[in-house]
Amino acid sequence: MARVVRIAFATEEDRGLDSIISSRFGRARYFIIVEYDLDTGSIKGINSIEGPGTLMRGGAGVKTVQTLVNNNVDIAVAGAFGPNALAALERMNIRHVELSGLKISEALDRVIRLADFK
Amino acid sequence: MLEITVASGKGGVGKTTITASILITLASRGYDVIAVDADADAPNLHIALGIDRWDYIEDYSESEVAEIDQDKCIRCGSCMEVCSYKAIYLDDGVYKVNKLICEGCPTCRLVCPVDAIYMVRASTGVIRYTKTRYDFTLISARLEPGRPNSGKLVSREREYARGFAREDSIILIDAAAGIGCQVISSIAGSNATILVAEPTKASFNDLKRVYRVARHFMQPTALVINKYDLNEDMTHRLIKYADENNIYLLGLIPYDDTIPKSISLMKPVILAYPDSKASKALREISEKVVEIIKNWSEWYIKYRPKKPHPYKPIIIKPK
Amino acid sequence: MVMKSKRIVAVSGGKGGTGKSFIAVNLAVLLAKSYRVVLIDLDVEAPNDYILLNTELDGGVDAYTMIPYIDYSKCIKCGECSRVCGSGAIIASREGLPYLLPRLCSGCRACYFICPTKAIKEARRVIGRIYTSSIRLNSTNLTLVTGVLNEGEEHVPPLVIATKERGLSIDADLYVVDTSAGTSNTVASALLNTDIVIAVTEPTPLGYHDLGMILELTKKLDIETWIVMNKVGLGDYSRHVELASKYNARIVAWIDYSHEVLDSYIKGIPIVVLNPDAQASNEIRNITELIEREVL
Numbered sequence: 001m002a003r004v005v006r007i008a009f010a011t012e013e014d015r016g017l018d019s020i021i022s023s024r025f026g027r028a029r030y031f032i033i034v035e036y037d038l039d040t041g042s043i044k045g046i047n048s049i050e051g052p053g054t055l056m057r058g059g060a061g062v063k064t065v066q067t068l069v070n071n072n073v074d075i076a077v078a079g080a081f082g083p084n085a086l087a088a089l090e091r092m093n094i095r096h097v098e099l100s101g102l103k104i105s106e107a108l109d110r111v112i113r114l115a116d117f118k
Numbered sequence: 119m120l121e122i123t124v125a126s127g128k129g130g131v132g133k134t135t136i137t138a139s140i141l142i143t144l145a146s147r148g149y150d151v152i153a154v155d156a157d158a159d160a161p162n163l164h165i166a167l168g169i170d171r172w173d174y175i176e177d178y179s180e181s182e183v184a185e186i187d188q189d190k191c192i193r194c195g196s197c198m199e200v201c202s203y204k205a206i207y208l209d210d211g212v213y214k215v216n217k218l219i220c221e222g223c224p225t226c227r228l229v230c231p232v233d234a235i236y237m238v239r240a241s242t243g244v245i246r247y248t249k250t251r252y253d254f255t256l257i258s259a260r261l262e263p264g265r266p267n268s269g270k271l272v273s274r275e276r277e278y279a280r281g282f283a284r285e286d287s288i289i290l291i292d293a294a295a296g297i298g299c300q301v302i303s304s305i306a307g308s309n310a311t312i313l314v315a316e317p318t319k320a321s322f323n324d325l326k327r328v329y330r331v332a333r334h335f336m337q338p339t340a341l342v343i344n345k346y347d348l349n350e351d352m353t354h355r356l357i358k359y360a361d362e363n364n365i366y367l368l369g370l371i372p373y374d375d376t377i378p379k380s381i382s383l384m385k386p387v388i389l390a391y392p393d394s395k396a397s398k399a400l401r402e403i404s405e406k407v408v409e410i411i412k413n414w415s416e417w418y419i420k421y422r423p424k425k426p427h428p429y430k431p432i433i434i435k436p437k
Numbered sequence: 438m439v440m441k442s443k444r445i446v447a448v449s450g451g452k453g454g455t456g457k458s459f460i461a462v463n464l465a466v467l468l469a470k471s472y473r474v475v476l477i478d479l480d481v482e483a484p485n486d487y488i489l490l491n492t493e494l495d496g497g498v499d500a501y502t503m504i505p506y507i508d509y510s511k512c513i514k515c516g517e518c519s520r521v522c523g524s525g526a527i528i529a530s531r532e533g534l535p536y537l538l539p540r541l542c543s544g545c546r547a548c549y550f551i552c553p554t555k556a557i558k559e560a561r562r563v564i565g566r567i568y569t570s571s572i573r574l575n576s577t578n579l580t581l582v583t584g585v586l587n588e589g590e591e592h593v594p595p596l597v598i599a600t601k602e603r604g605l606s607i608d609a610d611l612y613v614v615d616t617s618a619g620t621s622n623t624v625a626s627a628l629l630n631t632d633i634v635i636a637v638t639e640p641t642p643l644g645y646h647d648l649g650m651i652l653e654l655t656k657k658l659d660i661e662t663w664i665v666m667n668k669v670g671l672g673d674y675s676r677h678v679e680l681a682s683k684y685n686a687r688i689v690a691w692i693d694y695s696h697e698v699l700d701s702y703i704k705g706i707p708i709v710v711l712n713p714d715a716q717a718s719n720e721i722r723n724i725t726e727l728i729e730r731e732v733l
Contacts, residue, residue: 128454129453
């Protein structure tokens with residue numbers, strides 16, 4: 001059975017695999033979700049969702065994690081994660097990789113490698 | 119990119135003066151610095167830097183407040199009963215929401231049996247930035263009186279700073295006094311925290327508290343003792359505390375009336391009175407910061423807390 | 438709820454370090470000679486009044502905020518609690534099971550009210566401690582109530598409210614409330630129902646800026662405000678005077694920046710006790726006389 005992981009990349013633009021990974025997780029404008037087959041090393045699917053714009057007092061990071069949970073994400077990628085987001089990711093068993101500035105297509109291999117060791 | 123927070127716990131001990139000095143010295147040594155005034159409740163960094171205009175001001179609205187539709191209200195008083203913040207009061211038989219206290223939580227709205235409560239957007243304050251005459255950008259904010267303090271506004275300022283930053287930039291964050299959410303937000307996410315204290319019992323006490331918060335967030339810390347000669351005994355106790363807790367002793371500044379004088383001039387003391395004792399000490403401190411930046415990994419590894427001290431809230435389960 | 442029979446004077450003032458606690462403590466000590474006074478330290482993030490009174494904080498009681506306790510046997514995994522939470526303290530797993538992140542919970546109880554099966558019970562989280570101290574200075578008795586926020590706690594208002602309630606529950610002729618710096622809703626909450634706000638400022642541009650903010654807040658709260666000009670000698674106060682008149686706030690005391698005051702700080706003895714004839718002591722005495730005439 002194929003091992004497929006769903007990786008959510010925080011981005012400020014929606015340009016598919018060419019999108020540059022954002023430095024922030026909590027209020028990233030978009031999340032590009034890539035379905036990646038670990039066995040064949042190929043992309044099975046890609047879709048984008050909007051980051052939750054929040055009006056709430058606190059916990060923007062947590063709301064963002066909730067969005068990822070609702071989208072069955074396994075790995076989250078962004079430049080930096082706030083402490084609340086980290087706590088929520090941990091609770092929900094979602095791995096995270098700190099990376100930004102690269103295009104998704106360029107970062108994919110590195111993310112898979114880094115996530116494996118977490 | 120490095121983010122360094124300056125915090126103290128107690129107000130009025132010199133955070134802003136010290137932050138301004140380090141900023142100016144680093145800038146003069148060619149570093150790309152960005153200043154963040156994270157005290158939206160009583161922002162002072164722009165005054166210390168003599169700024170009176172802003173390149174950009176943005177209305178920031180992150181909160182809501184509740185409002186009661188008096189036509190629907192049946193005066194049951196449930197809203198007042200459930201409000202954890204005592205934001206609802208009775209005025210001449212009419213239930214009203216005190217917008218200066220209301221935190222915008224959904225509770226009263228949920229409890230109202232006739233759906234008479236709705237939420238309205240409330241202005242939180244402003245975020246603003248400007249290029250200073252010292253050639254670096256200052257990001258500042260001002261909380262509207264009566265609005266809740268939150269880490270969110272500070273996070274937003276930090277985002278702006280990161281947006282302006284290059285790979286080699288140094289962001290200096292002048293935190294608010296206290297240890298609540300706005301200070302926590304200033305500390306968490308930085309690379310290091312500089313603690314400022316004066317040799318009084320009150321300041322020492324507050325220093326311990328903010329140090330422990332910094333430690334929760336795995337911050338390597340450094341200490342500056344301001345007005346150290348006012349009480350050499352207390353200064354020694356502070357130094358001992360730093361030593362015992364692996365806090366890097368960044369420097370000691372003597373009491374010097376050129377500091378309040380320069381604040382009145384709205385000019386940083388190291389420029390207004392460059393030969394004063396305080397200025398000399400501040401320059402030394404800034405040079406030490408330069409050294410730390412140059413040898414960052416080494417310093418970071420040495421002064422970073424060795425083991426995590428997570429905050430574990432004490433919870434009492436229902437019977 | 439609005440108990441107008443209680444006489445409350447609050448000491449506040451925008452900027453940190455202007456001398457709020459100094460004024461609050463000395464006022465309380467002086468007034469305690471003739472009246473039953475409770476001093477309430479609502480600067481719960483960094484309380485200092487007990488230090489200025491050279492006393493330790495012993496005993497004390499835990500202060501709580503509500504935190505949801507989820508009864509999973511009743512939970513139908515609808516996810517409403519996580520959706521309604523404004524602080525992001527409840528997150529729902531893929532299966533819809535709610536999980537709590539306790540540190541973020543602000544105690545608003547929205548989740549408790551929205552749960553369709555009443556699966557959320559009220560548990561409590563300790564957010565800090567409230568100490569009640571009996572201070573004895575020469576032959577004067579003063580009660581001090583101090584709130585101390587636990588380090589790592591984010592939300593301040595619940596402890597301010599609990600500490601204020603505790604202080605006001607003690608029978609007294611006058612309550613002196615010491616607030617934190619700033620003008621956020623925490624300070625607004627501390628200033629609720631007070632008769633007079635004494636705004637402490639200093640003759641510096643920083644003091645001026647923050648004075649404007651606190652006057653704006655008290656104007657919105659519709660509370661009469663007096664001003665104390667502390668640390669006179671540090672700089673120019675003409676703008677402060679203009680501002681005071683614009684807001685109809687009387688300047689009731691001018692305290693010189695002096696070694697005597699610094700000395701009392703360092704010694705941990707209120708100046709009205711250490712040096713009753715000091716300029717500062719005289720000015721503070723004037724304020725107490727004003728309070729006697731207009732509040733009590």
